[in-house]
Amino acid sequence: MGVRLRTTLAATAVVAAALALASFALFAALHASLTDSARTLAAQDAQHKAVVALQGGAGIGAGGPGGKATAPPPDQGPGALAGPPPGLPGKGAGDLVVISRRVDTQSGTVTVVGTASLAPARAAMRTLTALLVPGIPALLALVALLTWLAVGRALRPVSEIRAKVADITARDLHERVPEPASRDEVGALARTVNATLDRLQTAVAAHRQFVADAAHELRSPMAVLRTRLELAHPAERRLAAGALDDVARLQALTSDLLLLARLDAREPIRTRETDLAQIVAEEAARARPRTDVRVALRLTPDLLVDGSPDHLRRLVANLVDNAVRHAAGSVTVALTLDAGSGQVRLGVSDDGPGIPPEHQHAVFDRFTRLDHARTRDTGGSGLGLSIARDIALAHRATLRVVPGPPGARLEAVFPPRVPARC
Structure with missing residues (x-):
């Protein structure tokens, strides 16, 4: 897996985790805010009904002005109810926020009930969900695309350097990798590679010169020695014959070593x-x-x-x-x-x-x-x-x-x- 792909996956994973946390926090905050707003509206409704009840007696009931007052259950005190109290139109247990208050009037103690619908809050949550469900994947895809393009653009000089170094052989050590104009890490890498190629070119040139000098210095004395042994006195030819074999082996070994040195130096061969x-x-x-x-x-x-x-x-x-x-x-x-x-x-x-x-x-x-x-x-x-x-x-x-x-x-x-x- 290349650096470009790893960086893209890592950036996308980090953004996905951040978006997931942000979405969870956003849902929690919005739900709490909308619920608090509904409670406030229910409390205001109950307060309004209490004022009307004090001014007009028991003529205001739990359902609003003109309704019938509702007595609370025996164990029910003032406060928010989990569901609609008796006498309210039938709705789901979670559709309303209900606030009840006891009011002392001239006719006696009555209970007024303030309500507020949770439908706007749920509609807002559904709208937010409809936006986030397609929006988050689209945003992640955009992040992945932009990261892929940005990393590819940043690594393009590195790819050019790698391709150029791969093409440079012993026959074209004079070539150099392109140096980007930017003064960043990639530019420093290119300058370092070119400096290394300078030293390599100098070392290869010295090696080739050494091989040429060694070939001349080794072959000439052995050729002279062989000639002298071949022209030895007849009385010494038996001894010279063994020496000639050793010289021949030494010449062959020298030629092999010099050839290996040339091959190691990657000297170009004419094909x-x-x-x-x-x-x-x-x-x-x-x-x-x-x-x-x-x-x-x-x-x-x-x-x-x-x-x-x-x-x-x-x-x-x-x-x-x-x-x-x-x-x-x-x-x-x-x-x-x-x-x-x-x-x-x-x-x-x-x-x-x-x-x-x-x-x-x-x-x-x-x-x-x-x-x-x-x-x-x-x-x-x-x-x-x-x-x-x-x-x-x-x-x-x-x-x-x-x-x-x-x-x-x-x-x-x-x-x-x-x-x-x-």
Whole structure:
């Protein structure tokens, strides 16, 4: 539930509670006021009748001038009656307010009765009810609408900031979020986000410069060292051969680390229409140290994806190399097109020991090698699958372990190609 909806519901609930209390108080106050007014009128009527009775004897009765005087009940004293006394026209017990008084006249003591109708009070209450019953829901709807519009207008700059930040990637860190003219909390948020983007842009630029400098500083000495070992004296070539293997592994590790650094920095990659089937076929046919493993191909020809050929080649090479190192005797590489979704699926499976379910996510962590592979995997650094996953993510693809024996199967799924606009 969003902030806008929560604020609207909260404001409407508060106003509804306030209106309910106000309506209850209004009904109670109006009812008391109208009842008091009816009592006052009944008392005035009784007073008027008492004066007439004193002036004219017993010629005025309970019903008004010209009526017959009414004697009170034996246990009835002066005051308001709950219902019409005997001798009054028949009405409901709650239709009248009745006030009785005893008056001593020349003819004796008589009781005069003053009455006032509650019909105007009840009519006023019905009118108020008729106004409040449709009026309160309409007022609540108006409050909800105005709150929804006001909160939406207040949050519009926040939505623009969120959308802009979501669109900013490593390739366009120079862009900034819009800053509203108001000097309120939203404006402060926009200025803070832009300041953060300034620092992020500076940090990414420094990181890229560091990667470039490290690539130059690391590759040059190792290239010189390798050249010297290759030109070593014949008597030292046996020792130099082992050193050359170590240098080769060190160069591969350095290249992997530098590539991971570039991928972490989200450096933009140059994409173009690429024949993934050709890349898969070439990488599967490449010679590898293990000659006892057969690599089988099941390819759908002319499968095109949008991506960087160099990065895609590295992804395929890492997946096939990983499968060959752990296979018992065969590896299968399959490239298919999902006709329904338009996705391209690259699956690489082997007949090795497989990946336990509890390690299927850990295999993509850096410098991770499973225990059963440590004794026989002497050529890997534990970075191959991490690089393959990051390359897949850079191409808006996914790379995962497909569960199920025998062996291990890794599958990369590429999104459908976006048709080029004319």
